[in-house]
Amino acid sequence: MRTTIKDVAAKANLSVTTVSLVLNNKPSKISQKTKELVFKTAKELHYRPNQLAVGLIKKRTKTIGLILSDIRNNFFSSLAKGIEDECRRKGWTLILCNTSDNHQRDIEYINVLASKSVDGILYCMSIDSTLENFQKSYDLLGSLNLPFVMIDRSYPVPNRAIVRLDHIKGGYMATRHLLELGHKRIACITGPNYLEDSRDRLTGYKKAIKEADIAFDESLIFEGGYDINSGTRAVDDLLGKDFSAVFAFNDMMAYGVCMGLRAHGLQVPADISVIGYDDIFLSEILEVPLTTIKQPIGLMGRAATQKLISIIEREPLGEKNTIFEPELIVRKSTAAYQKAAAPSRT
């Protein structure tokens, strides 16, 4: 069996209380000599407090749960990396929960995490999180009295901390970039329409084209699901329509678009410009590196972790929400508009 505090106390001929007091550096009147004896004995026996017992009595575990859709997705794994980094720095532990974009599991996992006594939750909703669904999670979290921070995706309800990008600005920047290259007919591959983050990007898009005096054309908007297939499906849908550029609301769908275009014999960016969103790892190493809007994903993960820990420890919080700024990364998938290049079905 592992060494317990009793073993240390016994070996040092001291009480359990003394050992605990010393090891936890509590203000007490224990002589220097005794203190040293405790440290020495603890080290000899390789004593490490059993965190189950500690958690039980302190009602704190220094453990947080991370709920996300799919860790295989580079966006989430980068996020997880940032979060884990920050946890390690602060001596916290991270439990990983993968919902596979199934909201029922969001709920299950919240319950599991509560019964494991995590101190808080970092929550990226699954993609089928409508407002109603979110409300369920929100209520549950509330009834369990669990501190939580939403990452990226959320809905506006009271008393909810969120860390995310300014997606309106992001959508605006992406669109501006294409407009400045001379594109006027810009297709959008959005995320699910009920999601705020997708709606925000679209708002940014509309703002930009309006400023450029271009009418909004519903037929250029394709609702995707943030997955690679949405990109290829979008191309099938869009082909034959008049457009010279595509703004995909995430990089994954942008890859799909590129693949789809290629399959139809169209070149990026010669025939069609494509801009993505997220700047995940792949985007840089593609044969035609993707122009995209960068989210500082790792940083956002760290920020969210810090915020959650602050909430848990009841430190004075600055802003309830943290909004990051998007950044335009120009690579090779966007080019100036060429009149001749209007796409046609092959």
Added chain:
Amino acid sequence: MRTTIKDVAAKANLSVTTVSLVLNNKPSKISQKTKELVFKTAKELHYRPNQLAVGLIKKRTKTIGLILSDIRNNFFSSLAKGIEDECRRKGWTLILCNTSDNHQRDIEYINVLASKSVDGILYCMSIDSTLENFQKSYDLLGSLNLPFVMIDRSYPVPNRAIVRLDHIKGGYMATRHLLELGHKRIACITGPNYLEDSRDRLTGYKKAIKEADIAFDESLIFEGGYDINSGTRAVDDLLGKDFSAVFAFNDMMAYGVCMGLRAHGLQVPADISVIGYDDIFLSEILEVPLTTIKQPIGLMGRAATQKLISIIEREPLGEKNTIFEPELIVRKSTAAYQKAAAPSRT
């Protein structure tokens, strides 16, 4: 505060013992009527056992730790996905530990996980794990009495369960594929030489060229670090030498090779054939999809999890080790040897 078993007992006017017995379905002589009362009350109060207390007394937490290098790497995130899936299926919980390929952290995390009372560890060593380093982890794990399963990377020591691919065969298959396409001068980008998995692939390579009566040429072997940069550096080193194909010991390095070749104006596969290893997600969606040796990563994760749980629960184990079979996935980055295509410095 959360509902405790005492609250349930109080409300139902029963003892804590009775409630516990009923809820855990223990053989006991509690009347059907009482049982129903217990279930009803527990449900009403939304009772969920505090797993800290349960863990403390049962000396089981149904929690395992996963130690890996970098979750951003698609190989590991796919692995983590498989592992998490299996954990969820069986009602286990997963703690994620990211070592950033720093062996010191392997050690730290093993200690942390032990103090959190995980029941076992799934261990992917960091890349700087020499035999000595591994020995330290191994000894620590032993002294903590922690069941563990190594994934992919390990060293041959007694009493160690490992789940991995047959890398000798994998190396052999990759090389055979290139040989069959007519290539005779095949460069290798290996992993660190002290790692068994890299050495095994090289063994497979040597076996294949020997069978084809081709002499082993040390100058065609470049020792990489399994990262993308190793691939580009390898190209710099190799250029000017006589070779028509490259076998990169993982897909990441294969991408690096492709990028490097492209930077030097060489085409894949027209000028140089490239084969990778792993078959991670990217490989399929590249402009020139990568021919590679597939590791069933998700499956391996699940298998490792099952094995670990079996060990923890002392179920009869079949084989101590599980060796998966490699599979050749032919895509577009390899082509038949063309005499004219010998590379030259640009």
Added chain:
DNA sequence: TTTAAAGGATAAAACGTTTTACCAATATGT
């Protein structure tokens, strides 16, 4: 000399469970 304060350490309760051993009341067999 008595009282108060300081110094050094500890006993015991508490956290929320599980589990073992036991108890009381009723029913059964002789």
Added chain:
DNA sequence: ACATATTGGTAAAACGTTTTATCCTTTAAA
């Protein structure tokens, strides 16, 4: 009528900590 089973349930210990209140000495102050 008595011993014995059976039925239905509970008290209390244990898990490994932290923390509060308390205790005994010794020293300082009155």
